[in-house]
Amino acid sequence: MGFIKGNIAPLLKEAKQRPFYGSLLCLGYPDVYFTADQFRGICAYYKIDIDPSVELHTSKRTWFHESGFLSGESLFKSIGFQEVVTMDYSEFEGASVLFDLNTTDLPVELNNRFDFIADHGHGTLEHVFHIPNALNNIFKMLRVDGRVLISCPTSNFVDHGFYMFSPTLFFDYFTANQFDIHSIQVTQSSPQQQTDPCFFADYEPGSFNSVSYGGLNNSIYGVICFARKTAQSTGHVIPQQGLYNKIWGQSDSDSGRGGIRRVLGAARRWILKAL
Secondary structure, three states: OEEOOOOOHHHHHHHHHOOOOOEEEEEOOOEEOOOHHHHHHHHHHOOOOOOOOOOOOEOOOHHHHHOOOEOHHHHHHHOOOOEEEEEEOOOOOOOOEEOOOOOOOOOHHHOOOEEEEEEOOOOOHHHOOOHHHHHHHHHHHEEEEEEEEEEEEEEOOOOOOOOOOOHHHHHHHHHHOOOEEEEEEEEEEOOOOOOOOOEEEEOOOOOOHHHOOOOOOOOEEEEEEEEEOOOOOOOOOOOOOHHHHHHHHHHHHOOHHHHHHHHHHHHHHHHHHHO
16 A cells, blocks of 8 residues: 555545544555655645654655655554554565455454554455455444445456456445445546646546446546445445446336336436446
């Protein structure tokens, strides 16, 4: 997972609205692509107070240290977290917890362990083959009232990972499993992500219908989602895609062949509009 000057904005806005606390789990090592001084400037722009007791030291990873880039641990602790834990499949990047998100055998000690789980910067989830198990593991590791941040590719990330995700996946999954969705945004950036700005657009089902079939340009697109686990939340419920739930709901409320024709006609009009 990686943090650049452009994609750190949603995290800081979330911190402003709902302050961070407690234990953070990063899915993948949290590399940062800016310096401590640049981070101070970004926080000043978003009116985020940095904890003065936290030293903003450089990363221990060689290239990042030589570049003067901030460490992920000090970044997160400076904005409210007391503990920062990193998880990965291997020791390659120095993760403190080794676990394969594809599996179902989550260690008991990781159940209800974290106040916040972050998969950011087009980081980890798209590299995991078994998405249902990965999402269920995130659910299990979160405490009640804990939050999850997921940031994944949506378009123009060929072979970056196994998948590119439509925003509806996270809207439908977290809705079906009774999470409180704080926000979902679609991000737009250029291949020069470290220097060029990122743009964000709020998502709700249907809001991108007009561009969903070939309407995007050659930019890089992603999705960022913040959601909160409630006392009623689950992790195993398989969602049906919201678009078709809506069509099926209309079908249930209609009767006879005429009702079916109206539903199919509505679906056809939606597809033609998207085209």
